[in-house]
């Protein structure tokens with residue numbers, strides 16, 4: 001299939017043809033072959049004007065917190081309201097070990113076969129940056145195909161939460177009811193990323209869920225994420241700003257999904273009218289560009305014959321404490337050949 005036929009099928013194909021075309025397009029994006037990359041760039045550039053209309057929702061939480069149970073009920077709830085839902089995942093375990101935390105069982109049984117849903121597992125290899133890039137591009141394909149809610153899911157491991165927060169409009173952190181008892185266990189950095197925290201499995205212990213809600217809310221206040229004591233201009237602007245909040249939920253019993261979606265809708269309304277949503281996307285697009293430039297330059301540098309000839313010896317000297325890391329870096333940068341230097345300037 002030519003690139004333009006693929007674009008046509010993604011944009012206008014009937015349901016089955018469109019689904020096949022999306023899968024093909026994403027496979028093309030994930031390919032590492034240089035000629036495929038050229039086609040993929042062409043495809044994305046053509047699709048780009050049709051993207052951006054979806055709401056991009058990031059969801060993270062430790063294994064077992066109930067992400068797939070929740071996304072299944074949320075997805076079906078949204079479909080009942082007339083939405084089309086795409087679910088993409090970033091599985092950091094696949095980038096480290098080639099194994100999978102997220103993809104190894106039947107997840108989202110009903111959503112995965114629904115004609116108004118599209119579910120794609122994580123790219124199965126590469127660095128986290130590479131996997132995140134593929135997922136961002138897959139997100140654009142889904143948007144062009146008319147999916148108006150794109151959910152990007154990850155497990156709360158390593159830097160994957162940051163990667164997901166950096167590609168979505170709203171980042172949601174899922175916690176268990178006992179989370180409040182051990183706030184130390186919630187990484188402060190991750191809490192700072194969260195626009196909303198879900199306490200899932202509230203059905204197991206209502207008191208614990210209430211406690212967790214209170215504790216996480218006050219921890220967020222402590223981090224300055226929720227401002228409850230403001231004066232002057234800030235107070236006047238209070239309603240124009242989004243303040244991260246905590247929602248209790250039972251995904252298993254399908255309770256609280258409407259309250260959650262109501263909060264998401266408020267977030268979207270507030271952040272659209274105060275310009276934050278557009279600003280976040282502008283910032284994200286530019287930081288993706290710089291991230292890929294950094295990765296590309298580093299790769300070109302490592303593959304430079306003049307550099308790779310010196311690299312093993314210098315690495316050993318740095319490892320053994322015979323040469324300061326900064327000196328080794330300067331020597332290597334000075335050693336790179338003209339074309340790499342020109343590319344890096």
Ligand SMILES: Nc1nc2c(ncn2[C@@H]2O[C@H](COP(=O)(O)OP(=O)(O)OP(=O)(O)O)[C@@H](O)[C@H]2O)c(=O)[nH]1
Pocket residue numbers: 061062063064065066067068069070101102155200201202203204249250251252253
């Ligand atoms: N009681 C109760 N159990 C739940 C709830 N949500 C999910 N579970 C159960 O918790 C277990 C884990 O749920 P999953 O949805 O697979 O969790 P996950 O976060 O997707 O897990 P990974 O795929 O391992 O990352 C399952 O046995 C679910 O039935 C809930 O709200 N209440």
